[in-house]
Amino acid sequence: MRKARRFKMTNGKPRNTYRHGDLRRALIDAGIELAREGGPDAIVLREATRRAGVVPNAAYRHFDSRQELLSAVRSVALSFVARAMEQELAARPRKRSRADTARVGLRAIGMGYLRFAQTETGLFHTAFTAPQAEWHEHEEPYGAGPGGLDPFQLLSRALDEMVEAGALDEKRRPEAEYLAWSAVHGFAFLLIEGPLQGLERAQVEALSGRLLDMVENGL
Numbered sequence: 001m002r003k004a005r006r007f008k009m010t011n012g013k014p015r016n017t018y019r020h021g022d023l024r025r026a027l028i029d030a031g032i033e034l035a036r037e038g039g040p041d042a043i044v045l046r047e048a049t050r051r052a053g054v055v056p057n058a059a060y061r062h063f064d065s066r067q068e069l070l071s072a073v074r075s076v077a078l079s080f081v082a083r084a085m086e087q088e089l090a091a092r093p094r095k096r097s098r099a100d101t102a103r104v105g106l107r108a109i110g111m112g113y114l115r116f117a118q119t120e121t122g123l124f125h126t127a128f129t130a131p132q133a134e135w136h137e138h139e140e141p142y143g144a145g146p147g148g149l150d151p152f153q154l155l156s157r158a159l160d161e162m163v164e165a166g167a168l169d170e171k172r173r174p175e176a177e178y179l180a181w182s183a184v185h186g187f188a189f190l191l192i193e194g195p196l197q198g199l200e201r202a203q204v205e206a207l208s209g210r211l212l213d214m215v216e217n218g219l
Contacts, residue, residue, distance in 0.1 A: 107216065113151065118188075191204060
């Protein structure tokens with residue numbers, strides 16, 4: 001059976017350069033660019049194919065609809081959030097006690113989340129603006145960072161480590177991630193699209209620290 005040709009545009013002319021699997025990746029990469037520029041609403045199949053350098057119908061070999069492309073881009077966006085959290089976690093200062101190390105870990109992933117929201121606003125919107133059905137179980141890893149965990153799982157692990165280190169009462173652990181996530185996520189949205197948009201960087205950093213203090217002390 002003859003393989004379908006995949007075309008790439010060069011100076012307005014199509015050429016046969018895509019190898020197997022490359023077009024799907026190119027469309028996702030184009031979707032990521034669009035998300036960075038305008039959030040989830042900017043992800044349109046026709047524009048993604050244009051940026052990938054193929055004719056519009058070529059997208060349907062890999063994505064049946066815009067929603068499928070959006071879902072794939074959202075998974076990548078979530079993985080970028082997770083990566084930012086992991087990077088902040090890796091850079092945390094070392095403490096003498098396990099309890100202090102666990103506390104610093106929780107703060108680190110919270111700070112990574114907040115900083116990503118401010119530096120990658122379009123991707124942040126894309127990662128978390130989704131219908132309810134989008135959050136159901138997926139057949140493959142969805143939104144996982146380099147360490148294999150998605151943002152919610154990273155938060156959950158940090159809270160578990162606090163319990164193990166004696167920094168959080170085990171009785172207060174159940175569903176604590178929902179409370180911590182809600183506080184940090186709400187603050188993030190106030191910073192990027194709400195009345196806190198105009199705050200100076202130093203003020204944002206100070207308030208972020210106080211917010212994370214409040215989350216830790218309130219658990």
